Amino acid sequence: MKESALRESPYIVQQANIVHTWKMTPLERFFEISLSGMESLNHDPGQFVMVSVPGVGEVPISVASSPTKRSSFELVIRNAGKVTGAIHDMEAGETIGIRGPFGTGFPTQVLEGNALLFVAGGLGIVPLRSLINFVMDNRRDFGKVDILLGSRSPKDMLFGNEVEIWNKRFDVNFVCTIDRSDPDWKGNVGLITSLIPGVTIHPERTFAVVVGPPIMYRFVIVELLKKRIPENQILVSLERHMKCGVGKCGHCQIGEYYCCQQGPVFPYHKIKNRHEAK
Numbered sequence: 171m172k173e174s175a176l177r178e179s180p181y182i183v184q185q186a187n188i189v190h191t192w193k194m195t196p197l198e199r200f201f202e203i204s205l206s207g208m209e210s211l212n213h214d215p216g217q218f219v220m221v222s223v224p225g226v227g228e229v230p231i232s233v234a235s236s237p238t239k240r241s242s243f244e245l246v247i248r249n250a251g252k253v254t255g256a257i258h259d260m261e262a263g264e265t266i267g268i269r270g271p272f273g274t275g276f277p278t279q280v281l282e283g284n285a286l287l288f289v290a291g292g293l294g295i296v297p298l299r300s301l302i303n304f305v306m307d308n309r310r311d312f313g314k315v316d317i318l319l320g321s322r323s324p325k326d327m328l329f330g331n332e333v334e335i336w337n338k339r340f341d342v343n344f345v346c347t348i349d350r351s352d353p354d355w356k357g358n359v360g361l362i363t364s365l366i367p368g369v370t371i372h373p374e375r376t377f378a379v380v381v382g383p384p385i386m387y388r389f390v391i392v393e394l395l396k397k398r399i400p401e402n403q404i405l406v407s408l409e410r411h412m413k414c415g416v417g418k419c420g421h422c423q424i425g426e427y428y429c430c431q432q433g434p435v436f437p438y439h440k441i442k443n444r445h446e447a448k
């Protein structure tokens with residue numbers, strides 16, 4: 171784990187300021203956060219923070235921004251229940267608690283020099299955006315980049331403006347699809363798995379990075395294996411229920427791994443036979 175930018179004890183909550191917040195979809199809100207008295211979160215793409223509201227509770231949330239953005243960091247939070255609902259009710263200028271960053275993120279140094287195939291479904295674009303923007307800011311360090319994005323419908327697609335920028339780049343192959351047809355939609359309709367056969371891959375030099383709901387990544391991995399990408403070059407980010415975030419409570423256990431420490435990012439070969447990861 172990267173040394174925390176926060177205090178030495180991982181249990182100590184750091185006060186953070188909501189700089190800016192806006193509603194992305196009926197369910198998701200964007201938050202720009204700055205840490206009181208600290209320059210940056212100093213995270214790796216794929217890591218998460220524990221976000222707390224006093225008197226309500228604490229939840230794990232992926233960092234959505236690249237570490238190359240230093241003065242503040244960004245979160246996208248879906249209103250799923252008690253704590254996330256309370257965070258949704260907060261305005262710019264209010265204070266939340268942050269612990270972290272925690273977990274093992276994407277191995278950016280291992281990825282350097284390789285072709286990258288990003289596959290994101292639904293809210294999976296949130297942790298993946300941190301890595302994609304990191305790669306965009308260090309584009310010369312990486313090979314060919316393909317981004318495949320799947321959403322339920324056009325209105326569920328997060329980061330529409332940024333997606334448009336990725337789409338226009340000459341050094342990125344961007345393809346998206348929606349599950350359900352929409353009268354105004356001119357693009358692909360169908361599951362994200364349908365996009366994989368059309369991508370040209372040199373398997374020995376490609377890392378695939380897959381983030382999305384379990385039902386999606388299971389079928390995506392089948393397609394990636396058909397393309398002969400080695401299992402240790404398929405990276406998956408898993409979501410488990412978490413309490414402590416630091417390997418003490420056992421809530422997030424997957425076999426011998428604690429998802430909050432050895433994960434949430436795993437190479438596929440490490441978790442493929444774990445029923446807890448299915």
Ligand SMILES: Cc1cc2nc3c(=O)[nH]c(=O)nc-3n(C[C@H](O)[C@H](O)[C@H](O)COP(=O)(O)OP(=O)(O)OC[C@H]3O[C@@H](n4cnc5c(N)ncnc54)[C@H](O)[C@@H]3O)c2cc1C
Nearest residue numbers: 218229230231232246247248250251252253254409410411
């Ligand atoms: C590593 C990690 C990164 C995450 N990143 C994000 C993110 O970037 N944005 C985001 O919106 N959410 C993210 N989540 C999910 C988020 O933590 C849960 O939605 C949140 O904990 C729900 O808490 P609550 O108090 O609002 O809901 P509760 O009232 O506790 O529960 C509401 C419902 O959500 C379910 N739930 C609780 N925790 C999880 C979980 N970990 N995974 C799936 N379902 C859960 C409960 O079973 C229940 O059905 C992440 C989870 C993990 C483990």
Ligand code: FES
Nearest residue numbers: 415417419420430
């Ligand atoms: S959340 Fe407590 S051990 Fe992982």
